[in-house]
Amino acid sequence: MSGASGQQEYDVIVVGSGAGGGMSALILSIAGLKVLMLEAGRHYDPVTETPMFNLPKEAPLRGASTPDKPFGFYDATIDGGWQVPGEPYTQASREPQQRFDWWRARMLGGRTNHWGRISLRNGEYDFKPYSRDGLGFDWPINYADLAPYYDKTEMLIGVYGETGHGLENTPDSPEGILQPAPKPRAYELLAKKSCDELNIPVIPAHLAILSQRQDHTRLPAKLFPNSELGQKVVANSMQSRAACFWATPCGRGCSIKANFQSTTVLIPPALATGNLTIITDAMVREVTLNKAGKADGVIYIDKNSRQEVKVKGRAVVVAASAAETARIFLNSRSPLFPDGIANSSGLVGKYLMDTVGAGVGGQIPALENLPPMNEDGSSGMHLYQPWWLYKQQKAGKLNFARGYHIEMSGGRGMPGAGAFGGLQSFTEGAYGADFKQACRRYYGTFVHFDGRGEMIPNENSYAELDPTVVDQWGIPVLKFHWQWSEHEINQAAHMQKTFADIITGMGGKVTSNIETDGRKAIMNGGAIIHEVGGTIMGADRKKSVLNQHCQAWDVPNLFVADGAPFASNADKNPTLTILALAWRTSDYIVEQFKQRNI
Amino acid sequence: MADDNYNSSNTNLKRRDALKLLATAAVSIPVLGMAGHAAAVTAKTKGAELIYRPTDPDMLKPVVPWSMTLTLTQAELDDLAVLADIIIPADAQSPSAASLGAQHFINEWVSAPYPQQKADLVLVRGGLVWLNGEAKKRFGKAFAKLSTAEQRQICDDICYEPKAAANLKHGARFFAKVRDLTATAFYTTEPGMADIGYIGNKPMANFDGPSDEVLRKLKLKS
Numbered sequence: 063m064s065g066a067s068g069q070q071e072y073d074v075i076v077v078g079s080g081a082g083g084g085m086s087a088l089i090l091s092i093a094g095l096k097v098l099m100l101e102a103g104r105h106y107d108p109v110t111e112t113p114m115f116n117l118p119k120e121a122p123l124r125g126a127s128t129p130d131k132p133f134g135f136y137d138a139t140i141d142g143g144w145q146v147p148g149e150p151y152t153q154a155s156r157e158p159q160q161r162f163d164w165w166r167a168r169m170l171g172g173r174t175n176h177w178g179r180i181s182l183r184n185g186e187y188d189f190k191p192y193s194r195d196g197l198g199f200d201w202p203i204n205y206a207d208l209a210p211y212y213d214k215t216e217m218l219i220g221v222y223g224e225t226g227h228g229l230e231n232t233p234d235s236p237e238g239i240l241q242p243a244p245k246p247r248a249y250e251l252l253a254k255k256s257c258d259e260l261n262i263p264v265i266p267a268h269l270a271i272l273s274q275r276q277d278h279t280r281l282p283a284k285l286f287p288n289s290e291l292g293q294k295v296v297a298n299s300m301q302s303r304a305a306c307f308w309a310t311p312c313g314r315g316c317s318i319k320a321n322f323q324s325t326t327v328l329i330p331p332a333l334a335t336g337n338l339t340i341i342t343d344a345m346v347r348e349v350t351l352n353k354a355g356k357a358d359g360v361i362y363i364d365k366n367s368r369q370e371v372k373v374k375g376r377a378v379v380v381a382a383s384a385a386e387t388a389r390i391f392l393n394s395r396s397p398l399f400p401d402g403i404a405n406s407s408g409l410v411g412k413y414l415m416d417t418v419g420a421g422v423g424g425q426i427p428a429l430e431n432l433p434p435m436n437e438d439g440s441s442g443m444h445l446y447q448p449w450w451l452y453k454q455q456k457a458g459k460l461n462f463a464r465g466y467h468i469e470m471s472g473g474r475g476m477p478g479a480g481a482f483g484g485l486q487s488f489t490e491g492a493y494g495a496d497f498k499q500a501c502r503r504y505y506g507t508f509v510h511f512d513g514r515g516e517m518i519p520n521e522n523s524y525a526e527l528d529p530t531v532v533d534q535w536g537i538p539v540l541k542f543h544w545q546w547s548e549h550e551i552n553q554a555a556h557m558q559k560t561f562a563d564i565i566t567g568m569g570g571k572v573t574s575n576i577e578t579d580g581r582k583a584i585m586n587g588g589a590i591i592h593e594v595g596g597t598i599m600g601a602d603r604k605k606s607v608l609n610q611h612c613q614a615w616d617v618p619n620l621f622v623a624d625g626a627p628f629a630s631n632a633d634k635n636p637t638l639t640i641l642a643l644a645w646r647t648s649d650y651i652v653e654q655f656k657q658r659n660i
Numbered sequence: 661m662a663d664d665n666y667n668s669s670n671t672n673l674k675r676r677d678a679l680k681l682l683a684t685a686a687v688s689i690p691v692l693g694m695a696g697h698a699a700a701v702t703a704k705t706k707g708a709e710l711i712y713r714p715t716d717p718d719m720l721k722p723v724v725p726w727s728m729t730l731t732l733t734q735a736e737l738d739d740l741a742v743l744a745d746i747i748i749p750a751d752a753q754s755p756s757a758a759s760l761g762a763q764h765f766i767n768e769w770v771s772a773p774y775p776q777q778k779a780d781l782v783l784v785r786g787g788l789v790w791l792n793g794e795a796k797k798r799f800g801k802a803f804a805k806l807s808t809a810e811q812r813q814i815c816d817d818i819c820y821e822p823k824a825a826a827n828l829k830h831g832a833r834f835f836a837k838v839r840d841l842t843a844t845a846f847y848t849t850e851p852g853m854a855d856i857g858y859i860g861n862k863p864m865a866n867f868d869g870p871s872d873e874v875l876r877k878l879k880l881k882s
Binding site: 104111113116122123124125126129130131135136142146244245246247251252255308314428432435436439440474476477478479481482483485490492493494495498502505 | 713714715716717719720722723724725746747748749751753754765768769772774775777812815819820821823832835836839840843844845847848849850852853855856857858859860861862863864865866867868869870871873874875877878879880
């Protein structure tokens, strides 16, 4: 279909096929709009391509991480990672603290194929952080605006969890929306006991994994009450998905569609409407502008022919991933917008954010020599710890302004490359029969706690076009600038101390260095792969790129549907909010078409 | 689908059976109204071309996606087999590491084109030269020809770097690398997984959580 360009005018061109692009394509095509989706990577089908039960020993290097497959051989990410061959990006500084590591996935469905499936709602505070503590920016919407879309998104994609906890700034989903949470694993219960003593709440995690099959008779009518087509395609899609069978890692993708991937949950029903066309291997360079100052299409490079192609659309939705979206905007230069499309504020590329990450490991003697048990579970966490020190923070008792939640891992997982690599410090270098015995004893006794915390947007963390470097498609690349503030650095130090306390409370031994200097604990910018911001939304067109509908202030038929509109980056993992926001934006676009504003 | 076809009696399925079941489940799932579209509208699938790259390997039928020449000599492989069996010997519960091919895995590892593996190649090859030199210096014979007691005498001196003598620290780093690679080789096989009691990677109807016995041992239940 790559040859079809240039002739037809589509109603909407969607750039990107991940969470934001997939959701936009589904909602717009159900509404009857003719949609063209452009994806920079290849077509990808999890149903036929996922190595579900394959063992490490069947893979090169037993599945170990390599620069070509950084999360291991079986990770769903293809043609992606921290570097993409032929598609460089640059750093403004050589200082490690000032790096931004950019994970990309050039494939249909993007990063939704391997993501962690953690699906937490932003709370009321998270939309109005500036109003609470004077830092960063408020969103131009509040929790109530997005809550109905969180409800619908959770019903559509399937999220397990539990409701009714009533914790501060940790919204409960209404009854009847979440799927049942799986039972906790042994080490998770042990961690809960320790956290109970420390007054750290531990509740069922919310993950986009079906713990039971979706109710395809009830849900479609709730999601699309006014669309027979919507009900039909979504009911069929739900029927095609199986429940989790509590085996195989979600990060490989899921051939039975039990977890959420854009490629299994959004794109198939969108295609089934008959209103969606997808062109893969289409590397978008710029959004084009007509004489009236409206977007009229997109220019992409067809990676197979290495030729430029122009496609026309009445509206353009960019959802290429936050930094890539900013790159496309900056590269869309015209007499009207010499610094990039919709950039009259000068803020395109600014206020790039990631999540604060720091972790601590421990070894728990109580878990030694337990009888064999299957702890694969959902492959993600069953319990987690939401942020709990809101009152102390408000009272000024902490030296950082925003919170973090805790993600824990451990247990008797499948041994892979590197298995028992760290054991020598526990055994003073055992080998022979002693080593074998030690492996039996220590297997499944290691736990790890990772903090995932809010980063406050700042002036020194942004992306701009590198003035000299282009990629192999001839497109100018991004240069990243990065700087953590004291808030993030102090938060990372707080994580370290907290996790050490939890491990000690479990009767365990901390196996990491506990850093009191957060600079030594905090991971690189970008490392958590929660890249958001870059075309932030706001209530003032001088201080933001997008309005409350994720519509460009300067170009009314140009929208953004990925993480780039985020005005803050709460500790909650961004994907669920990207999905909900993209749905809300798509409803607005449909309304604009109906009112003939586009 | 999965829920209907699996019940708790299936949880002891062998992997092959599980794959078969999975294939059945996948085929029987109706994909109404989209299969045709997907085929028609995508610009290119790699299917017919079968061009795999290191960044896009065939994950279902894995082959080494880089052009690989195995580097180590037969003599080096023989020495590594001896060392692997010293590190993970056979016992009543499971076979030895070399009998499961640990030395060949190490060869695959050090022959890979990535920086980590290239560094490990130098460490392992250099270490083997040193090990045989050390054996000759102490006992007048190559390492493989030594008695078990003599071999252990050298291994005891290099099995833990923090306690190794200053002039043996590099030997300890070599030993630690071989131990790590041997452990990976052994514990990623079915006998290795069985040895430590890994019983997952099986489809199950329910996730039941820990047993009462485990909860009692952890003092999570009286």
